[in-house]
Amino acid sequence: MFVHPDSRGQGIARALLTDMVADWPAAWLITSTEAPAAGLYRNMGWREAGHLAGSSRLPLAVFTHRSNR
Numbered sequence: 001m002f003v004h005p006d007s008r009g010q011g012i013a014r015a016l017l018t019d020m021v022a023d024w025p026a027a028w029l030i031t032s033t034e035a036p037a038a039g040l041y042r043n044m045g046w047r048e049a050g051h052l053a054g055s056s057r058l059p060l061a062v063f064t065h066r067s068n069r
Contacts, residue, residue, distance in 0.1 A: 001037070013040055027065045032058050041065075 003013045017040075021027040030052065031038055041063050042048075052060040 008036070013037065014044065017041075017044065021065060021067070025067045029063050030060055031063065033061045034059060038063075 001013060001016060028049070029041070029046075031041070033048070033051070038061075044065075046063040046065045049062045049064045052062065
């Protein structure tokens, strides 16, 4: 998921992600730990479950989320 830089800070990504995982007891995603979205995921309660080996140019991590239901 990407939000255009001009549209960041308006809650668009938070709303989309919240809606996408609302009906799931658990979810995961992979992103760069250096991506702007990584901070959003952490703020939303997503946890880094581990890092993916293989690419030294782009550090990737698995983020997991558990529902509050």
